Amino acid sequence: MENTRTAEEMSEELRKLVVALQQQDRNDLILHALGVPLLEQLRIEAARGKLSRLLITKDYRLLLLDNGQQEVILQPVHKAVYLLFLNHPEGIEFKRLRDYRDELLRYYRLVAPRSMDIEQIEESVERLVDPLDNAINEKCSRIKRIFLELMDEYSASYYVISSHTTKRIAGSSRIWYERLKVINLPRHLVIWETP
Numbered sequence: 001m002e003n004t005r006t007a008e009e010m011s012e013e014l015r016k017l018v019v020a021l022q023q024q025d026r027n028d029l030i031l032h033a034l035g036v037p038l039l040e041q042l043r044i045e046a047a048r049g050k051l052s053r054l055l056i057t058k059d060y061r062l063l064l065l066d067n068g069q070q071e072v073i074l075q076p077v078h079k080a081v082y083l084l085f086l087n088h089p090e091g092i093e094f095k096r097l098r099d100y101r102d103e104l105l106r107y108y109r110l111v112a113p114r115s116m117d118i119e120q121i122e123e124s125v126e127r128l129v130d131p132l133d134n135a136i137n138e139k140c141s142r143i144k145r146i147f148l149e150l151m152d153e154y155s156a157s158y159y160v161i162s163s164h165t166t167k168r169i170a171g172s173s174r175i176w177y178e179r180l181k182v183i184n185l186p187r188h189l190v191i192w193e194t195p
Contacts, residue, residue, distance in 0.1 A: 043154055051158055051189055056083070058193045060111045064150065065191075072159075074146060076116070077124050080108035081139045082183075085161050089187050091180030094136055097129040104128060140181070158185045 005013075021030050031039065052066035060079060062072035074082060084104050085092060092100060105125045112121055127135040140161045147156040164180045 051155060051185065053189045053191055054159070054185060055191045056086075056193065067150070070150060072146060072150065074143065076108060076112040077128075078139050078143050078146075079111045080104055080125075081128065081136070082143055082161070083107045083111070085181065085183050086185075086190060089182065091164055091182035093180055095131045097131070097136060101125060101129045159183065 018030055021027070034042075052064040052070075054072075055063040055065050057063065060083070062074065062079070062082070064070045064072065081104070084100060084107055087103070088100075097104070105122065108121050108125055109118075124135075127133045128139065129136075144156070144160040147159045150156070151159075161181050161183055164182045164184075
């Protein structure tokens with residue numbers, strides 16, 4: 001006989017079973033039935049429901065609108081890196097950062113104090129796009145620490161620059177992995193004020 005229950009009916013049945021197991025103090029069985037990977041997925045999905053909109057103001061301040069307009073305070077170099085990745089939802093491979101040098105330099109110039117030496121800015125950008133230099137990893141780690149100070153780790157996972165690996169196949173014998181760095185925040189939550 002075909003199962004004709006709707007997803008909503010199955011959800012209600014599941015809810016009743018979970019409540020019954022909890023009343024018997026058997027959270028261990030609930031965890032076993034769900035499995036740790038699914039539980040982790042559910043925690044991430046729950047965090048998604050409380051994500052704040054991110055406003056980039058005309059003067060390039062970063063504000064979490066739904067967290068009391070809390071400002072994400074980043075140093076200019078970190079802010080430039082963040083804006084670059086925010087502007088590329090498709091992701092960027094670190095080894096291809098040199099292709100984005102001019103854009104990164106433009107962001108850095110926009111957010112740097114007027115008193116900052118242009119040669120210092122250019123030198124910093126050169127270090128960031130050099131695949132043999134660890135500067136980009138250091139900047140991404142610092143950005144992550146800032147967001148973790150502002151929110152829980154599941155929410156922060158949407159705002160930080162994180163890894164996304166995609167398997168690529170060219171022809172029948174060549175396989176490689178594209179290791180993109182992305183900001184997973186849904187872009188409908190990102191608001192750019194026009195300068």
